[in-house]
Amino acid sequence: MNRVSIVAGAVAGLGVAGLAIAHAGPGITAIGPLRRRLFPRLAGLGRPDHVALTFDDGPDPATTPAFLELLAARRLHATFFLLGSMVDRAPDLAAQIAGAGHEVAVHGWEHRYTILRSARDVHSDLARATAVVAAATGQRPAYFRPPYGVLSAGALDAARGLGLTPVLWSSWGREWTAGASAGTVAGTVLAGLGGGGTILLHDSDCTSPAGSAAAALAALPQVLDACEVRGLRVGTLAEHWPGPGAAGSSGERVG
Numbered sequence: 001m002n003r004v005s006i007v008a009g010a011v012a013g014l015g016v017a018g019l020a021i022a023h024a025g026p027g028i029t030a031i032g033p034l035r036r037r038l039f040p041r042l043a044g045l046g047r048p049d050h051v052a053l054t055f056d057d058g059p060d061p062a063t064t065p066a067f068l069e070l071l072a073a074r075r076l077h078a079t080f081f082l083l084g085s086m087v088d089r090a091p092d093l094a095a096q097i098a099g100a101g102h103e104v105a106v107h108g109w110e111h112r113y114t115i116l117r118s119a120r121d122v123h124s125d126l127a128r129a130t131a132v133v134a135a136a137t138g139q140r141p142a143y144f145r146p147p148y149g150v151l152s153a154g155a156l157d158a159a160r161g162l163g164l165t166p167v168l169w170s171s172w173g174r175e176w177t178a179g180a181s182a183g184t185v186a187g188t189v190l191a192g193l194g195g196g197g198t199i200l201l202h203d204s205d206c207t208s209p210a211g212s213a214a215a216a217l218a219a220l221p222q223v224l225d226a227c228e229v230r231g232l233r234v235g236t237l238a239e240h241w242p243g244p245g246a247a248g249s250s251g252e253r254v255g
């Protein structure tokens with residue numbers, strides 16, 4: 001079992017997909033339904049007629065272009081949480097994502113647990129990632145999603161200092177699990193998806209077993225069709241929380 005599976009299992013075992021916060025120290029505090037109500041934006045909950053589609057871990061020349069093709073064919077835009085280290089290797093692909101009208105956001109420079117790093121280290125990682133994403137794409141990122149969905153107090157402070165709003169997700173595909181297929185990924189996403197939800201999928205295998213992104217890609221048409229049937233519009237986080245200065249404008253404080 002790899003690190004992703006261990007954490008995913010631990011978080012899923014707590015009954016709330018992807019919602020975990022680490023306060024000072026190494027302990028992890030699960031967020032339950034109460035936290036969802038208190039911190040809806042952190043949980044990715046937005047307009048009830050809308051679903052935010054988000055991808056983590058790219059840009060990856062091996063896998064991301066196929067996602068861009070599918071989204072273009074469906075005339076949809078999504079939010080890509082980019083890794084600084086991946087943008088550094090493929091800045092043109094990051095620019096292509098933004099140029100196609102998608103929203104770019106920050107997933108950190110290195111894919112490491114923020115709770116295992118000093119506040120200073122996390123701040124410099126996040127600042128470096130934000131700068132490379134902005135330089136490559138010409139977009140100023142508004143959102144941050146920590147690796148593994150685990151936030152430390154230092155990461156929250158760093159995000160706030162850099163003007164980034166932390167966003168996790170409400171529904172995921174678990175495409176990194178053994179035996180994942182288009183059917184299992186779509187089924188898992190849709191089982192947890194309601195109006196106002198945020199979907200997490202991965203457009204790269206750089207932190208997951210080979211084939212994970214392919215399973216996510218193969219699941220997408222079924223997920224998008226189901227959203228259409230349910231009358232849910234699919235788009236970016238910017239569209240999920242419309243309005244002037246939407247990012248961080250709710251007054252919601254975390255950590």
Ligand SMILES: [Zn+2]
Pocket residue numbers: 056057107111147148207
């Ligand atoms: Zn990730």
